Amino acid sequence: MKTLVVAATFPEVSGLCEHFLLKEGRLMYTPNFDVLITGVGMTATAFALGSTLNSSYSQVLNLGIAGTYQRSIPLGTLVQVTQDIFSELGAESPAGFLTIETLGFGKSHFQEINPEVPFQTDLQQVNGITVNRVHGTKESIKETKDRLNPDTESMEGAAVFYACEQTGIPCLQIRSISNYVEERNTATWEIGKSIRNLNAWAIRFLTIA
Numbered sequence: 507m508k509t510l511v512v513a514a515t516f517p518e519v520s521g522l523c524e525h526f527l528l529k530e531g532r533l534m535y536t537p538n539f540d541v542l543i544t545g546v547g548m549t550a551t552a553f554a555l556g557s558t559l560n561s562s563y564s565q566v567l568n569l570g571i572a573g574t575y576q577r578s579i580p581l582g583t584l585v586q587v588t589q590d591i592f593s594e595l596g597a598e599s600p601a602g603f604l605t606i607e608t609l610g611f612g613k614s615h616f617q618e619i620n621p622e623v624p625f626q627t628d629l630q631q632v633n634g635i636t637v638n639r640v641h642g643t644k645e646s647i648k649e650t651k652d653r654l655n656p657d658t659e660s661m662e663g664a665a666v667f668y669a670c671e672q673t674g675i676p677c678l679q680i681r682s683i684s685n686y687v688e689e690r691n692t693a694t695w696e697i698g699k700s701i702r703n704l705n706a707w708a709i710r711f712l713t714i715a
């Protein structure tokens with residue numbers, strides 16, 4: 507069975523697509539894996555996976571760049587996000603943030619599911635959050651650190667884990683750290699390096715898998 511590679515944008519997986527001679531599209535096919543470009547964010551990801559994910563896939567590999575809250579992680583480092591949270595899902599109250607669990611309407615915490623990794627990975631395992639709004643002010647970053655103490659932040663990860671939990675399909679999320687979560691300054695982001703490192707890892711994974 508095939509692996510479904512899921513990325514928000516084509517540039518994030520352009521290196522692997524070039525390596526495997528895939529012409530840019532929304533869904534690209536090979537004999538061993540397909541590549542799905544969802545668009546940025548949870549809604550686009552949920553729609554794309556809802557339309558594409560089925561039991562013909564043996565696992566989902568979510569690839570992308572991400573921000574980190576941990577200054578000890580150098581930009582360009584690859585991490586394995588093993589837990590991911592819809593961090594904004596809930597309600598504000600004068601007493602603080604109320605999670606969707608507290609409200610009794612569902613869950614916000616999701617995990618990777620039994621991924622098949624075809625080689626020994628020494629990637630650091632981290633806890634991620636998934637956001638609609640990239641954090642970019644001291645106040646919101648402090649509130650998020652105090653509440654959840656996450657390692658990383660993306661705009662899709664928890665939505666991928668959600669779809670895989672719903673379908674019972676194993677999944678793995680590998681992110682390459684492009685930036686620190688800090689007051690917004692995209693001049694300090696290392697997008698090129700993070701994407702190169704991500705694609706080199708993915709080519710090895712998909713060649714051996």
Ligand SMILES: O=C(O)c1cccc(C(=O)CC[C@H]2O[C@@H](n3cnc4c(=O)[nH]cnc43)[C@H](O)[C@@H]2O)c1
Nearest residue numbers: 514515517518546571572573640659660661662697
């Ligand atoms: O500007 C570019 O060249 C460029 C090339 C490829 C991708 C991008 C993106 O901005 C992709 C958006 C993607 O990045 C994730 N991301 C990265 N850092 C963060 C963050 O600090 N907080 C939340 N999300 C982040 C996210 O998953 C987006 O899908 C630009």
